[in-house]
Amino acid sequence: MNRTLDSAPNRVLTVLTVVAVLMFVMAVGMALFYAPTDRQGDVQRLFYLHLGTFMGGALAFFIGAIASVAYLVWRGEGWDALALASIEVGLVFSGFTIVSGAIWARPIWNTWWTWDPRLTSAAIMWLAYAAYLMLRNGIDEPGRRARFAAVYGIVAFSSVIFTTVITRVRPDTIHPVVVGPSPQNAQGSFGLESPAMRVTLVFNIVTFVVLTITLIWHRLRMESFSRRVQALKMKLMAR
Amino acid sequence: MLLQEAGIPDNVAYLVLGLAALVVIFGGWLVSFIVRLRGLRRDAALLAELEAEDGPVQTVVAPGTPAQAK
Numbered sequence: 001m002n003r004t005l006d007s008a009p010n011r012v013l014t015v016l017t018v019v020a021v022l023m024f025v026m027a028v029g030m031a032l033f034y035a036p037t038d039r040q041g042d043v044q045r046l047f048y049l050h051l052g053t054f055m056g057g058a059l060a061f062f063i064g065a066i067a068s069v070a071y072l073v074w075r076g077e078g079w080d081a082l083a084l085a086s087i088e089v090g091l092v093f094s095g096f097t098i099v100s101g102a103i104w105a106r107p108i109w110n111t112w113w114t115w116d117p118r119l120t121s122a123a124i125m126w127l128a129y130a131a132y133l134m135l136r137n138g139i140d141e142p143g144r145r146a147r148f149a150a151v152y153g154i155v156a157f158s159s160v161i162f163t164t165v166i167t168r169v170r171p172d173t174i175h176p177v178v179v180g181p182s183p184q185n186a187q188g189s190f191g192l193e194s195p196a197m198r199v200t201l202v203f204n205i206v207t208f209v210v211l212t213i214t215l216i217w218h219r220l221r222m223e224s225f226s227r228r229v230q231a232l233k234m235k236l237m238a239r
Numbered sequence: 240m241l242l243q244e245a246g247i248p249d250n251v252a253y254l255v256l257g258l259a260a261l262v263v264i265f266g267g268w269l270v271s272f273i274v275r276l277r278g279l280r281r282d283a284a285l286l287a288e289l290e291a292e293d294g295p296v297q298t299v300v301a302p303g304t305p306a307q308a309k
Contacts, residue, residue, distance in 0.1 A: 010303065028258075041248040046257040092268045096261060103257045107250040221302040222276055229282050236289055 013217055020207075020214040027052065027200075027207035035200040038190050043107050046100045047190075048204040051178070054097040056208035060090030060216060061129065061160045068153035071146060080146040081227065083153050084136065085219035089212060091129050098122055108188035109174070118175035121166050125159035132156055276301070 031048040038044035064086035071079035101119070102112045113119065132152055139145035167177050176182050176189040178201075192198045280301045 028261075032254075037247060039247060041250040043250040043253040043257070045254055049257070049261060092264060096264045099260045099264065100257050103253050103260060107248065107253050218302075219272070222272065222279070225283075225302050226275075226279055229279055229286065232286050233282070236286065236293070239293065 013214075013221075016210070016214050016217070020211045023203075023207040023210055027204045030200045030203055035197050036194050038197075040108060040188065040190055043104055044190060046104050047178070048200050050097055050100045050104065051201065052204035052208035053093045053100070055205050056212035057090045057093030057097060058160055058164065059209055060086045060093060060212050061125075061157055063216065064090060064153050065157035065160075068150040071150040072154075077142075077146070077227065078224070080150065081223040082216075082220055083150065085216050085223050087129055087132050087153065089215045089219055091126065091133070092215075093208070093212065094122070094126050094129070098126060105188075114174070116175055117166050117170045117173045118163070121159065121163040125156075125163045128156045128159045 028049070031045045035045060035048065064083045067079045067083035067086060070076070071083060098119075101122075105114070106112050132149065135152055136145055136149050139148055167173050167175050167183055168180075171183050172185055173183050174185050174187045176186040178190070178192060182189045192201060283301055
């Protein structure tokens with residue numbers, strides 16, 4: 001693990017970072033200037049970033065769950081570092097998903113927040129992963145911390161699955177669905193009639209996936225560096 | 240004005256608020272990342288000084304530090 005991602009040449013990560021930043025600028029530009037204005041007004045443009053960051057966050061949490069399983073199987077410290085890096089990045093992405101959804105909801109639903117099943121499950125998901133970081137901070141012994149965090153990381157992923165499928169299984173949600181049929185009570189639904197809207201959406205999703213991978217990689221390198229510094233500190237203190 | 244004539248509500252202020260949230264959330268994480276990395280680099284430099292005083296220990300190279308010629 002440490003010898004693959006973390007030790008890969010800096011050049012690959014540098015190129016990926018430049019590509020991710022350029023794609024991010026383009027994605028925001030397409031959402032603002034390329035996609036046509038919907039009947040809902042300009043606030044609908046937030047949707048491209050909203051769904052893109054949701055996909056990025058879900059991917060990060062998925063990587064976190066896989067890394068947690070891998071840690072429990074192989075006990076490599078790198079897997080624990082990857083789980084932590086992924087979940088921290090996932091929290092940033094899903095945090096924006098929730099905030100952008102609230103901002104869209106204000107003019108469309110006439111409220112910043114409602115305890116709708118989808119919104120509630122998204123909030124629970126975010127809090128569950130915030131608790132993951134608290135759990136890690138609460139355990140001093142590294143091996144025990146990694147084991148507990150791995151088990152928690154796997155369990156917490158159920159909240160991502162739940163949040164993703166809830167609009168398909170709960171007819172009382174008012175959260176609209178863009179791909180496939182919307183729930184019967186959905187409010188503020190809109191279609192992606194124009195090809196420019198669909199292109200913008202796909203580009204935003206791809207961009208946020210690339211951005212997720214790039215940020216996880218950076219965070220993983222920092223985590224590995226942090227652990228090496230910590231190990232050296234301990235070594236020097238033991239002298 | 241033109242948007243309202245076409246029956247499209249003018250809610251561009253919420254779009255601006257959303258973009259501001261994007262900058263604050265991602266920018267905030269980026270600043271936190273840079274601060275943490277700087278702190279680690281400072282620690283690594285301090286360890287290198289201690290190493291010089293106390294004798295050889297394994298050197299820690301920060302991510303992004305260019306390789307030095309031997």
